[in-house]
Amino acid sequence: MSQVLIQDLNIRFGGNEVIQKLKLEVKAGEFLVLLGPSGCGKSTLLHSIAGLNPISGGRILIGGQDMSTAPPSERGLGMVFQSYALYPHMSVRDNLGFPLRMAGLPKDEKDRRIAKAAAMLQLEPLLERRPAQLSGGQRQRVAIGRALVREADLLLLDEPLSNLDAKLRTELRRELKQLHARLGNTMIYVTHDQVEAMTLATRIVVMYQGEILQIGSPAEVYERPSSLRVASFVGSPSINHLPGEMRAGQFCAGPLQLAGPSAKAGAISLAVRPEDVLIGADQPFAGVVDLVEPLGNQHLLWMSAGDRTVCAVLPGQAGLAAGDTVRFGFDSQRLHWFDEAGQRLG
Numbered sequence: 001m002s003q004v005l006i007q008d009l010n011i012r013f014g015g016n017e018v019i020q021k022l023k024l025e026v027k028a029g030e031f032l033v034l035l036g037p038s039g040c041g042k043s044t045l046l047h048s049i050a051g052l053n054p055i056s057g058g059r060i061l062i063g064g065q066d067m068s069t070a071p072p073s074e075r076g077l078g079m080v081f082q083s084y085a086l087y088p089h090m091s092v093r094d095n096l097g098f099p100l101r102m103a104g105l106p107k108d109e110k111d112r113r114i115a116k117a118a119a120m121l122q123l124e125p126l127l128e129r130r131p132a133q134l135s136g137g138q139r140q141r142v143a144i145g146r147a148l149v150r151e152a153d154l155l156l157l158d159e160p161l162s163n164l165d166a167k168l169r170t171e172l173r174r175e176l177k178q179l180h181a182r183l184g185n186t187m188i189y190v191t192h193d194q195v196e197a198m199t200l201a202t203r204i205v206v207m208y209q210g211e212i213l214q215i216g217s218p219a220e221v222y223e224r225p226s227s228l229r230v231a232s233f234v235g236s237p238s239i240n241h242l243p244g245e246m247r248a249g250q251f252c253a254g255p256l257q258l259a260g261p262s263a264k265a266g267a268i269s270l271a272v273r274p275e276d277v278l279i280g281a282d283q284p285f286a287g288v289v290d291l292v293e294p295l296g297n298q299h300l301l302w303m304s305a306g307d308r309t310v311c312a313v314l315p316g317q318a319g320l321a322a323g324d325t326v327r328f329g330f331d332s333q334r335l336h337w338f339d340e341a342g343q344r345l346g
């Protein structure tokens, strides 16, 4: 069953088309992540689902009902904003209860929901505290709790972890995933962080300049990016991009030559993930090490071959240093080819 159905959505601010003819189906119970660079229209799309900004064209259906022009309160969803603000003079309990007081819920029901959200987010010992007496992660949990108390089937989250430091972010990320597994509700989650998208999503929607480039499971988006843009956005360190051309059945990119995907002559691109770059005496290409970046359990090796730079990620500690010569090659099963326009070949 589809929880949210977006048909030919247009959103304009003045003369600026931020979302163009966007189509999207969100299935009940999925954790859908909208991923894209800053300014691509993720928040705008999320706000339009919530009813917080008017749409210029198209339709938004929630639970099968046309909600294109319905006010936010009628859409039956909870939202966690990018810049959440807790009421500083209210306790955690009152902050959690605030949306319910607005909805005029009886006290019993209000207390039950606050207790449930507090238990789920481990806020029970903190209920009488003020926001100023909480850590950043605890405040963020209260902000999520305020959306949970609505007990809506649909939860919208706009970069909810972006204000936290790296360690807290990974902790809360795990908690969110477990929360989704327990609640079984539908989540639409906005982020520009591809690691968050990969770890949380059942499906990722990759956006760019108001359009959807690709929709797929994290594995699909990573293993079979539909375009060079998606390939480059997903994965860290970034995929190696080697523009080149087909010549007599061989792909040539600077000094690198290998069997190409087609016999046709012309410009194409090869992209290879750093973990698919192989190092060894029997490998076909000669490189010079420019830089080694140790990461503890693995290291990044940046190499030059003529005018081309290639990054490899390798296990353990590096036995190489800048200036060393190496032989490298690519895992032939894991090559990504793109045409001149950056669209995937094969």
Ligand SMILES: Nc1ncnc2c1ncn2[C@@H]1O[C@H](COP(=O)(O)OP(=O)(O)O)[C@@H](O)[C@H]1O
Binding pocket: 013, 016, 018, 036, 037, 038, 039, 040, 041, 042, 043, 044, 045
């Ligand atoms: N209320 C608004 N008025 C005018 N332009 C806006 C408004 N909200 C967003 N935009 C523009 O829409 C584009 C997408 O913004 P946004 O959805 O916030 O991007 P993202 O969340 O992906 O970073 C940006 O170019 C932004 O400047």
Ligand SMILES: [Mg+2]
Binding pocket: 042, 043, 044, 082
């Ligand atoms: Mg945003």
